[in-house]
Amino acid sequence: MQDGHATTTSPGSTSPGELLRLLRDGQARTRAELATETGLARSTVRSRLDALMDAGLVSDWGNDATTGGRPASRFVFNASARVALAAEVGATHATVAVTDLTGEPLASETLTLDIADGPDAVLGLLTETWRRMRSEHAITAPVAGAGIGLPGPVEHSTGKPTHPPIMPGWNGYDVPARVHTEFPVSVLVDNEVNLMALGEHARCFPTEQNMIFVKVATGIGSGLISNGQLHRGDVGAAGDLGHILAPSAGEVPCRCGNSGCLEAVASGPAVAAKLRTAGIEAQTSTDVVSLVHGGNLTAGQQVRQAGRDIGEVLAAVVSLFNPSLIVVGGQLAQAGEMLLAGVRESIYRRSLPLATEHLRIVPSQAGANAGVLGAAAMVVRHALSPMVLDRELV
Amino acid sequence: MQDGHATTTSPGSTSPGELLRLLRDGQARTRAELATETGLARSTVRSRLDALMDAGLVSDWGNDATTGGRPASRFVFNASARVALAAEVGATHATVAVTDLTGEPLASETLTLDIADGPDAVLGLLTETWRRMRSEHAITAPVAGAGIGLPGPVEHSTGKPTHPPIMPGWNGYDVPARVHTEFPVSVLVDNEVNLMALGEHARCFPTEQNMIFVKVATGIGSGLISNGQLHRGDVGAAGDLGHILAPSAGEVPCRCGNSGCLEAVASGPAVAAKLRTAGIEAQTSTDVVSLVHGGNLTAGQQVRQAGRDIGEVLAAVVSLFNPSLIVVGGQLAQAGEMLLAGVRESIYRRSLPLATEHLRIVPSQAGANAGVLGAAAMVVRHALSPMVLDRELV
Incomplete structure (x- = not known):
């Protein structure tokens, strides 16, 4: 009894890209082994391996003398053949990295910036940093692509931000085109929370099929993994927890123009505002965490209440999505167990037993690097997908 | 700029199953064309076609004399080679069908039953009906598999119901084993709402990547399609809208033991109860629709209010899932535009503009047949998936 919906590749082609996918498990194989595994003619295996070796993506691993006859060459995936350029951009800073083709950072640093300086300045800073990092770390491998996470909604298919609320000057801006002026490679852009979910999934929880990453900071958002894939939704707007009606929010006005939104009662600034009402000075998530x-005690109580409010909304998410794992990150999550305890309390109170039987609710594992690791994972998956690679190797 | 996450098949094998997938588009092809399209050796194409023809899944379509040389045989998918047995079981009736390998019914009928008679009696009735239908309609093609939809949570990987609330005697029952005593084929079991979503998707909206099917009847449930695939969640419990907190439900008690659930205010029986309070006799969804x-007027107003209540919960779903399409079905949806108008009203009021820009909200297209068509689609996808077919053709 197995699910028949798991295979979606285009039919009938064991292309060079498909051959590389086989080799990405890290095992070395002979031509004969590859012919047997794929059913390809020997001559086809030979020509496809030649194309992959010309591109540097496969290396000759030496001879296999175990079969007794003439030693046969073995071939292996070369993860250092190219690099991914990755960046997660926030309102006031960016994490920038250059990684190999397993997504492992070869160099990484954090920059201070102001997203309101606009796309030309911010993207110029990113490309300049990537260029400098490659030079300083003597990274000479060709660039497979660039991946950028931005703090607002992005149309993933075009790489253009769509009405981002905190990014003046970015609406509809052609991010890939700007990066192309410096790096003529594939440029993929996504919402930072989607990339944080992808980073947690790819690096920390690769076997989870249905999980949710929740970011609690100035805003409240989430990224969804469905059947092992990022669920972006129709226009890349999926995961927007912050503007779901929170049962406890009543008529509290929200910056979105509606009232009663989760963000209006449980974000870092919302908790800080409650503390000020109690005579305690606080403005940001960081202030609250400190x-x-x-x-x-009051700060702890208010963070726990924020957790409960978030948990009320997540209870609906659990009923709808039935995840096996909820990962909670973002600045306010650095308050630790206080927030998680509130989240767990509401979820277990409001959900049907079946949906919470195996559910784990854990703090972020990738931490501040989740987004940039997700950006790298996005680039690598794209660049090495048969669809893209086969076009390149023609 | 394209998504690199779309291909999930196992690497490197253009197997007989993959070859059949190519042919399922209905186009006839020569061996030479298949060799070119797949990169397979001619001898491999020949042996794989032979295996598929031995199984009856591919037919010789006649000669192609257009190339001027010796006419070459062309090969085509044979959708009548096998049949799928499909059934959707409700509390008081079942729809039973035998379909071809495109999911098209060759025979179909509706039975009266009582789910509380237990699995042995109900499944015995299904197998007896499939057997009789094949006989009466002189259907001699071998059976590819059986698909059954049940009105409760099902562990899809084992085919066992898990704590179904309205199915006494079914908890943990091995449904596939019971069907195997009559039909020794693959038996797939799922929740009926998942199969209604699959039926609407496969037959009416095959190009939608992210859609939700909502069933409003005695209960309120939904089935989710994410990236073109059914999203079942961790234990097959995804889509449970009925027990999400409805903002307008206050402290109304629900049969699940919690209070304030959507089902307690917006299901068919809940609307009927409100009408009785107003002195109007009604018990079921059907009474309300009549x-x-x-x-x-009062019935119309209450159905519209139920639509608004459902829409409040769906607004959260829209924020989370960002579907391009919401299909509303189930008995209470037969009330027509009254229900849909309420749904639309709440969704548009509570959602961010980006998420509703392209959103369509439509009534069910497959109607009462959605579930049984989904059961057939599930069987066909499974039986013809390379993973399953290649094992069979060895």
Whole structure:
């Protein structure tokens, strides 16, 4: 009894890209082994391996003398053949990295910036940093592609931000075209929360099929993995938890123009506002986290209540999506167990037993690097997908 | 700029199953064309076609004399080579069908039953009906598999119901094993709402990548299509809208033991209960629909309010899932535009503009047949998937 919906590749082609996919497991294989595994003619295996070796993606691993006859060459995936350029851009900073084809960073740093300086300045800073990092770390491998996470909705198919609320000057801006002026490679752009979900999935929880990453900071958003793939939704707007009606929010006005949104009661600034009402000075998520870590009881109580409010909305998400794992990250999550305890409390109270039987609710594992690791994973998956690679190797 | 996550098949094998997938587009091809399209050696194409023809899944379509040389045989998918047995079981009836390998019914009928008679009696009735239908319609093609939809949660990987609330005697029952005593074929079992979603998707909206099917009847449930695939969730419990907190439900108790659930205010029986409070006799969804069609104003108003309540929960779903299409079906949806108008009203009020820009909200197209068509589509996809077919053709 197995699911018949798992295979979606185009039919009938064991292309060079498909051959590489086989080799990406890290095992070395002879031509004969590859012919047997694929059913391809020997001559076809030979020509496809030649194309992959010309591109540097496969190396000759030496001879296999075990079969007794003439030693046969064995071939292996070369993960250092190219690099991915990756960046996660926030409102006030960016994490920038250059990784190999397993997504492992070869170099990484964090920059200070202001997203309101606009796309030309910010993207110029990214490309300049990638260029400098490659030079400083003597990285000479060709660039497979660039991946950028942005703090707002992005139309993934075009790489253009769509009405991002905190990014003046970015609406509809052609991000790939700007990066192309410096790096003529594939440029993939996505919402940073989607990439944080992808980073957690690819690097920390690769076997989970249905999981949700929740970011609690200035805003509240999430990224969904469905059947092992990122679920972006129709226009890349999936995962928007922040503007779902929170049962406890009543008529609290939200910056989106509606009222009663989760973000209006449970984001970092919303918790800070509640603390100010109680005479405690706080403005940001970081302020709140400092108060909690300093033992401030009211701050701890308010963070726990924010967790409960988030959990009320996540209970609906659990009923709808039935994930096996919820990963909670973002600045306010650095308050630790206080937030998670509130989240768990509401989810277990409001969900049917079946949906929570195997559910795990854990803090972020990739932490501040989740987004940039997700950006690299996105680039590697794209660049090495048969669809893209086969076009390149023609 | 394209998504690199679309291909998930196992690498490197252009197997008989992959070859058949190519032919399922209905186009006839020569061996030479298949060799060119796949990169397979001619001898490999020949042996794989032989295996598919031995199984009856491919037919010789006649000669292609257009190339001027010796006429070459052309080969085509034979959709009548096998049949799928399909059934959707409800609390009081079942729709049973035998279909070809495109999912098209060759025979279909509706039975009266009582799910509380238990699995042995109900499944015995299904197998007896399939057997009789094949005989009466002189259907001699071998059976590719059986697909059954049940009105409760099902562990899809084992085919066992898990704590179904309205199915006494079914919890943990091995449905496939019971069907195997009559038909020794693959037996796939799923929740009926998942299969209704699959039926609407496969037959009416095959190009939609992200859609939701909502069933409003005695209960309220949904089936989700993510990236073109059914999203079942971790234990097959995804899509459970009925027990999400409805903002307008207050403290209304629900049969699940919690209070404030959507089902407690917007299901067919919940609307009927409200009508009785207003002195109007009604018990079921069908009673309510009859009153609406008869022009009863109060019934119309209450159905519209149920639509609004459902829409409040669906607004959260739209924010989370960002579907391009919501299909509304089930008995109460037969009240027509009254229900849909309420749904649309709440969704547009509570959602961010980006998520509703391209959203369509439409009534069910497959109607009462959605579930059984989905059961057939599930069987066909499974039976013809390379993973399954290649094992069979060895």
